[in-house]
Amino acid sequence: MADQIQEFNDYRAKMNEVILDKQNKVINRLFNLDTNTYAEGALSTKVKEMLGLVSSMVLRCDDCIKYHLGKCHEQGITTEEMYEIFAVANIVGGTIVIPHTRRAAEYWDLLMNN
Amino acid sequence: MADQIQEFNDYRAKMNEVILDKQNKVINRLFNLDTNTYAEGALSTKVKEMLGLVSSMVLRCDDCIKYHLGKCHEQGITTEEMYEIFAVANIVGGTIVIPHTRRAAEYWDLLMNN
Amino acid sequence: MADQIQEFNDYRAKMNEVILDKQNKVINRLFNLDTNTYAEGALSTKVKEMLGLVSSMVLRCDDCIKYHLGKCHEQGITTEEMYEIFAVANIVGGTIVIPHTRRAAEYWDLLMNN
Amino acid sequence: MADQIQEFNDYRAKMNEVILDKQNKVINRLFNLDTNTYAEGALSTKVKEMLGLVSSMVLRCDDCIKYHLGKCHEQGITTEEMYEIFAVANIVGGTIVIPHTRRAAEYWDLLMNN
Amino acid sequence: MADQIQEFNDYRAKMNEVILDKQNKVINRLFNLDTNTYAEGALSTKVKEMLGLVSSMVLRCDDCIKYHLGKCHEQGITTEEMYEIFAVANIVGGTIVIPHTRRAAEYWDLLMNN
Amino acid sequence: MADQIQEFNDYRAKMNEVILDKQNKVINRLFNLDTNTYAEGALSTKVKEMLGLVSSMVLRCDDCIKYHLGKCHEQGITTEEMYEIFAVANIVGGTIVIPHTRRAAEYWDLLMNN
Numbered sequence: 001m002a003d004q005i006q007e008f009n010d011y012r013a014k015m016n017e018v019i020l021d022k023q024n025k026v027i028n029r030l031f032n033l034d035t036n037t038y039a040e041g042a043l044s045t046k047v048k049e050m051l052g053l054v055s056s057m058v059l060r061c062d063d064c065i066k067y068h069l070g071k072c073h074e075q076g077i078t079t080e081e082m083y084e085i086f087a088v089a090n091i092v093g094g095t096i097v098i099p100h101t102r103r104a105a106e107y108w109d110l111l112m113n114n
Numbered sequence: 115m116a117d118q119i120q121e122f123n124d125y126r127a128k129m130n131e132v133i134l135d136k137q138n139k140v141i142n143r144l145f146n147l148d149t150n151t152y153a154e155g156a157l158s159t160k161v162k163e164m165l166g167l168v169s170s171m172v173l174r175c176d177d178c179i180k181y182h183l184g185k186c187h188e189q190g191i192t193t194e195e196m197y198e199i200f201a202v203a204n205i206v207g208g209t210i211v212i213p214h215t216r217r218a219a220e221y222w223d224l225l226m227n228n
Numbered sequence: 229m230a231d232q233i234q235e236f237n238d239y240r241a242k243m244n245e246v247i248l249d250k251q252n253k254v255i256n257r258l259f260n261l262d263t264n265t266y267a268e269g270a271l272s273t274k275v276k277e278m279l280g281l282v283s284s285m286v287l288r289c290d291d292c293i294k295y296h297l298g299k300c301h302e303q304g305i306t307t308e309e310m311y312e313i314f315a316v317a318n319i320v321g322g323t324i325v326i327p328h329t330r331r332a333a334e335y336w337d338l339l340m341n342n
Numbered sequence: 343m344a345d346q347i348q349e350f351n352d353y354r355a356k357m358n359e360v361i362l363d364k365q366n367k368v369i370n371r372l373f374n375l376d377t378n379t380y381a382e383g384a385l386s387t388k389v390k391e392m393l394g395l396v397s398s399m400v401l402r403c404d405d406c407i408k409y410h411l412g413k414c415h416e417q418g419i420t421t422e423e424m425y426e427i428f429a430v431a432n433i434v435g436g437t438i439v440i441p442h443t444r445r446a447a448e449y450w451d452l453l454m455n456n
Numbered sequence: 457m458a459d460q461i462q463e464f465n466d467y468r469a470k471m472n473e474v475i476l477d478k479q480n481k482v483i484n485r486l487f488n489l490d491t492n493t494y495a496e497g498a499l500s501t502k503v504k505e506m507l508g509l510v511s512s513m514v515l516r517c518d519d520c521i522k523y524h525l526g527k528c529h530e531q532g533i534t535t536e537e538m539y540e541i542f543a544v545a546n547i548v549g550g551t552i553v554i555p556h557t558r559r560a561a562e563y564w565d566l567l568m569n570n
Numbered sequence: 571m572a573d574q575i576q577e578f579n580d581y582r583a584k585m586n587e588v589i590l591d592k593q594n595k596v597i598n599r600l601f602n603l604d605t606n607t608y609a610e611g612a613l614s615t616k617v618k619e620m621l622g623l624v625s626s627m628v629l630r631c632d633d634c635i636k637y638h639l640g641k642c643h644e645q646g647i648t649t650e651e652m653y654e655i656f657a658v659a660n661i662v663g664g665t666i667v668i669p670h671t672r673r674a675a676e677y678w679d680l681l682m683n684n
Contacts, residue, residue: 015672018679019656022649026493026657027671033489034665037433037482042422047389048430054393055400055434056666058322060175061630063669064434079136080384086133087140088390091379092397092406094286094322095148096170099177101141102129109132140379147375151319151368156308161275162316168279169286169320172550174631178320193592194270200589201596202276205265206283206292208514208550209604210626213633215597216585223588243558246565247542250535254543254607255557261603262551265596284552288403289516291555307364314361315368323376324398327405329369330357337360400664402517421478428475429482436628436664437490438512441519443483444471451474493661498650503617504658507624511662514625520662536612544618547607548625548634 002114004107008066038071046075050085057089057097057104065104073111082108116228118221122180152185160189164199171203171211171218179218187225196222230342232335236294266299274303278313285317285325285332293332301339310336344456346449350408380413388417392427399431399439399446407446415453424450458570460563464522494527502531506541513545513553513560521560529567538564572684574677578636608641616645620655627659627667627674635674643681652678 020028038048049071056064072082086104090097134142152162163185170178186196200218204211248256266276277299284292300310314332318325362370380390391413398406414424428446432439476484494504505527512520528538542560546553590598608618619641626634642652656674660667 012672015675019671019675022653022675024650024653024657026489027653027660029485029489029492030657030660030665031668033482033485034433034668036485037429041426042420043392043426047392048426050385050389050393051396051427051430052434055396055430058324058397058401059434059666061666061669063672064666078384080138083136083138083141084383084385084390085393087138087144087379088393088397090141090144090322091376092322092324092394092401094318094320094325095144096173096175096178096286096320097322098145098148099175101133102126102177105129105133105136140375143371143375143378147368147371148319150371151315155312156306157278157312161278162312164271164275164279165282165313165316166320169282169316172283172552173286173321192270194594197592197594197597198269198271198276199279201265201594201600202279202283204550204597204600205262206280206550206552207287208546208548208553209600210514210548210629210631210634211550212601212604213631215589216582216633219585219589219592240558243561247557247561250539250561252536252539252543254603255539255546257599257603257606258543258546258551259554261596261599262554264599287552289552289555291558292552308366311364311366311369315366315372318369318372323372324401324403324406326373326376327403329361330354330405333357333361333364400666422480425478425480425483429480429486432483432486432664434664434666436660436662436667437486438515438517438520438628438662439664440487440490441517443475444468444519447471447475447478490661493657497654498648499620499654503620504654506613506617507620507655507658508662510621510625511628511658514629515663534612540611540613540618541621543607544621544625547604548622549629 002110005070005110005114008063009070012063012067046072046077049075050077054085054089054092057086057100058093060093060097060100062100062103065100066107069104069107069111073108079108079112116224119184119224119228122177123184126177126181160186160191163189164191168199168203171200171214172207174207174211174214176214176217179214180221183218183221183225187222193222193226230338233298233338233342236291237298240291240295274300274305277303278305282313282317282320285314285328286321288321288325288328290328290331293328294335297332297335297339301336307336307340344452347412347452347456350405351412354405354409388414388419391417392419396427396431399428399442400435402435402439402442404442404445407442408449411446411449411453415450421450421454458566461526461566461570464519465526468519468523502528502533505531506533510541510545510548513542513556514549516549516553516556518556518559521556522563525560525563525567529564535564535568572680575640575680575684578633579640582633582637616642616647619645620647624655624659627656627670628663630663630667630670632670632673635670636677639674639677639681643678649678649682
């Protein structure tokens with residue numbers, strides 16, 4: 001089961017390297033800025049990762065969702081909290097978010113049972 | 115061929131159960147409300163399923179499209195009618211909808227030949 | 229009150245003329261194709277206008293919504309039917325569609341009381 | 343200045359009444375469910391309102407943004423926290439979110455100086 | 457007529473200042489990065505501004521469209537070229553882009569007659 | 571490696587035939603119009619293909635991206651130019667575009683090494 005998590009992380013790491021190696025300054029600085037966005041600040045990293053997750057859900061980006069699910073898991077978010085994030089995403093974004101929620105629910109269970 | 119339809123329905127049913135079992139009230143009530151939306155009313159279920167399909171197409175959600183294609187098939191929609199729905203979706207949503215139309219056309223043929 | 233309808237139609241007509249006068253073949257043919265999309269066919273114009281409306285709502289385009297509301301009104305759609313279209317749009321597209329539904333509801337009342 | 347806040351709230355209240363009076367069950371239940379989504383739960387209302395706001399920003403719905411800005415203000419969110427939410431929205435959603443951030447920044451200052 | 461251009465630029469400049477003054481590092485660096493994106497490189501600023509414009513059109517952000525129309529005008533893009541950009545945007549993004557094209561066509565004429 | 575390119579092109583060609591064979595006039599004319607959009611004009615096909623690509627990226631349509639990457643490759647676009655297009659797409663569309671950029675970067679390398 002954990003294979004699916006490993007596979008996702010590996011492809012992500014491999015392709016990030018391919019992209020960063022091309023040395024496009026704008027892209028490389030954006031990648032760097034992306035990391036900084038979720039650093040501790042006035043808001044905690046935990047809250048920021050929840051913000052990143054819900055944004056990814058309403059924009060319906062499965063890979064972004066997986067990435068933030070992983071980060072939320074590292075931040076110790078519980079399943080009950082997670083489903084309240086799912087609830088906001090589905091109410092704001094509509095039933096069009098449901099298929100992404102199905103895949104998110106599956107990946108979340110993988111992370112919790114890892 | 116029908117395997118693709120079965121697989122889609124099975125995953126959908128399995129993950130809906132996983133989600134509903136978590137007992138998040140907002141999500142469970144939204145799922146329930148979703149079903150009611152397409153019930154016979156001033157508009158027929160047939161028309162409502164067409165509305166659900168075209169919405170899914172312009173929002174480019176492949177799983178939502180498959181679901182509504184199945185429902186439209188149950189409602190006896192013909193291939194000629196179906197392609198007129200595809201036409202509205204592609205004109206309103208643009209050529210960005212074409213790849214989703216390709217997959218929709220394939221799944222529709224599966225449903226019709228099932 | 230009807231001024232709001234007139235104003236919308238006038239700006240639309242004026243700017244369409246400005247655009248078509250530029251003689252870009254692709255744009256002019258797309259405008260023409262757009263009109264044909266809603267012609268009577270295997271599906272009635274009435275159903276097609278409902279499809280155009282719900283698509284405009286989930287894509288959250290206020291001007292497109294107004295245009296199709298006008299066309300739906302011409303097709304004799306009732307307020308009860310209209311709100312069932314609104315329901316599909318809000319369930320599929322989520323609460324993000326609500327502000328557009330408020331403006332649609334206001335414009336629909338203008339059309340009905342015109 | 344506060345006129346802009348009053349005007350927004352008044353139009354919202356007036357049109358919600360127009361919509362709810364039409365007694366479409368699906369819409370009325372969705373409106374009710376929307377309210378429940380942000381109730382205290384495993385996550386606080388404060389966090390949920392931040393989730394609602396960031397979702398509204400990446401989906402670029404100005405009225406939804408204003409609504410959640412008002413709610414965030416009621417929850418005592420500081421300007422420093424608010425700009426960290428804006429940061430997530432702009433990084434995830436891109437520079438396309440900037441014009442909405444401008445209007446959000448203006449409305450936030452109105453709320454803070456009210 | 458040029459008042460509309462001045463008003464747009466003034467509001468944009470005023471609110472950018474409000475936002476940048478809040479000193480959120482992520483936002484301020486993103487604003488800076490945004491400027492760098494359109495600098496001369498392997499592709500000319502002219503081509504990059506066309507890319508920024510068509511992206512803004514398919515994402516249907518009126519303010520972003522106005523901004524890039526201004527920049528395209530500075531780059532000496534002709535009306536015939538401009539309408540070919542509009543054509544790509546409308547074909548890729550669909551008729552949902554038409555209302556934004558109307559406003560873009562109006563603003564373009566203002567810029568050309570300024 | 572080139573298998574992935576072949577597979578993409580084959581499925582696209584096969585399904586286009588399935589769709590065109592249904593003889594829906596609106597769809598068939600839209601497909602035809604789509605081809606004309608990228609013909610040499612005031613703007614070169616090379617620039618138009620870049621416009622088509624960046625639009626596909628910000629709208630996050632993987633198949634559309636692959637198609638335009640193929641066309642850009644035929645037009646002799648360099649890797650450095652390509653990454654400047656990726657930069658515009660990621661800045662305008664946000665980090666939500668990154669997963670699509672990963673897949674685009676992979677497919678671009680396939681095309682270049684073909």
